[in-house]
Amino acid sequence: MATVETRDNARRSAVQREERFIDRPLKEDGQYKRISEYYGELVFDLQTTDRLPDAIKKEVLECTTQKRQLNRETVEVIANAATEWALSHGATHFCHWFQPLTGGTAEKQDSFLDLKNGAPIERLSASQLIQGEPDASSFPNGGSRSTFEARGYTSWDLSSPMFLVEGINGMTLCIPTAFVSYTGEALDMKTPLLRSVTKLSEVATKFLNLAGHAETKNVTVTCGCEQEYFLVDKSYFYARPDLVQTGRTLFGKAASKHQQLDDHYFGFIPARVMSFMQELDLELHRLGIPAKTRHNEVAPGQFELAPIFKEANVSSDNNQMMMALIKQIAAKHDFVALLHEKPFAGINGSGKHTNWSMADNTGINMLEPGNEPQQNMRFLATVAMVCEAVHRHAAPLRAAIASAGNDHRLGANEAPPSIISVFLGDTINAIFESIREGKTYTPSGDSLLDLGAKQLSQLLKDNTDRNRTSPFAFTGNKFEFRAVGSSASVSFPTAVLNAAVADVMNESNGLIEKDLAAGKSIDEALLAITKKWATNAEPCIFNGDGYSDDWVKEADKRGLPNLRNSAQALGVLADTKQMAFLSEQGVMSSAELEMRYNVLLERYITLREIEFTTLQDMINQNVLPSAIDYKLKLGQVIMNQKSAGLECSVEVELYKKINFAMESLSSQLNIFKNGFDSLEHEEQKRAETIAETLYPLSEELGEHCANLEGLIPDNIWTLPKYYEMLHNK
16 A cells, blocks of 8 residues: 555655666677667568578568468478577577467467487477467457367468567577467457458559559558657556556646646657667667657657558567567666556547558559659559548447547547548648549649748658648558557557458459450549549548547538447447458458457456556545545644634635545545446446446546645655656656
């Protein structure tokens, strides 16, 4: 239980922290190594390693792009090469590293030790590389199997490089894998993502071939996942039961100064935080994770890390490792990293903006507009198809980013809203408007910005502004799915987005083929596709302020879905009609969708119930005892004043305020407890009651607690406060 002494000790510890110094990699001559000289040193990439012959590299590439299987002899060569490389770096164990439906990662480590004729050797066999067999009974499965049906398989993912994870006393070789049940159902996040990438590559390749790019053999989905997070001193973290139990504060009085002055965003990075960031970048680069940008975010105590784009599958793996490393390295600096979407009330929460595009094997970015986008019919058709995909499958996309944490951001305290819409910017929007009306688009304005000072260079103006209020925004040569939560795996939303685009693109290919067969030119066919989808998807294209109440009303008029909470959104996963496109594209079967619905709904309920239990405990063990302690002190002062014949109106007024606040809190707590104790057993109804009744009540309880915090003296309040936790030394 937190006490005033505990909080005082936490405050002293946080103030006395020093920066942690790290050993940067050095050359033999003592000079610092460049990033390029140690980048990827802990990665065994089948395409770049010098331990494999070119013939095997070619065979692996063909297998990953043409659905071929590696022969056994090739796998043995790769296994031996990976083993020797790992051992040379001090590895003692290997594991199949996978992403179960928990949203995190999992692994079962095995030693390289083997016995040959009774003698110890180090070995990773071909069969051990290809396939693993972890116990699948204790991972979330959504009721798809009984506890005694424990067998599951991990399958080596050739498209994602192996890597080494460094412990204090040695290395472990991690082999990225998929995770499936005994009957082949995907029990993980990766398998549907890989299926969606395969399907989108197939239909996008055909589209580019039809558009005249005969040299296109395959298309890659590219992603870049910007990661936002908070840092809190570990002493404060462990003095707050809500942070430990739920990853967020369940109540707290706002600091007088937080983000109102906009002085934290892009501001000077505190020395201790910079030390953490430098070590984080070092370890990310050693793992071949291309960390590029680091900066202060809007809220105090909030920061962001952005990488260079990579293939969607590898980017997803990289982001999982990035989240793990943020936490691990933060601990070395006596911080705790909070990846929750809303750790603190009243200030900005955290997202994970997923930048998404498609590129073919020749280097064509399908979302690159070029200098004259109005004449780039392939680009315009691609953008129109993506808009139609988002419009047609808005509800499933909203379901894919639903979580208890994200409910604090989507349609609640801040943008992006829970209404899924597309921002295109003025230029593309105007081109689409001209196409809808059958007019010729004429560019207007200058592409250069003259700033009026000779000392400043002229700036090249982008074809679109940024719209941070849009959940799905075109940002120059990519779309930014801004609605993904900071703690989420990007695999599921990316898989749903890929399948949605593949659905529309597959239909478009058929229409283009008909037009070409009828004698139309490819530009005429692409123009027809662009007009069709730009017109049909017009209701979901919105370039305005997504924060405004006017947009909510306008979206309702347009017939756009507004799934305000996760209980509503997750219900979409159980709608076989709305989710049919996923099974039709071969991304997820109906059984796998049902499994995810059950798992995600149960997770939502469980997380909220943990929050509710923690909140009640903290009120009874921290808030009310602090209030009672203050009342006792005030009561004694009032008695002493009266016995001395002195005026005590100030003390009496304070006593009344505390008493009223306590009575209000206690009354609200009883209402909340009765509602919590009488929750329905059926999970969908239970989730809806939690989202629509109990969660708002819990927020009201939090406000009552914050009110008491503002009344009770600092030396009596036992919990670390927002102003302490948010401003890092």
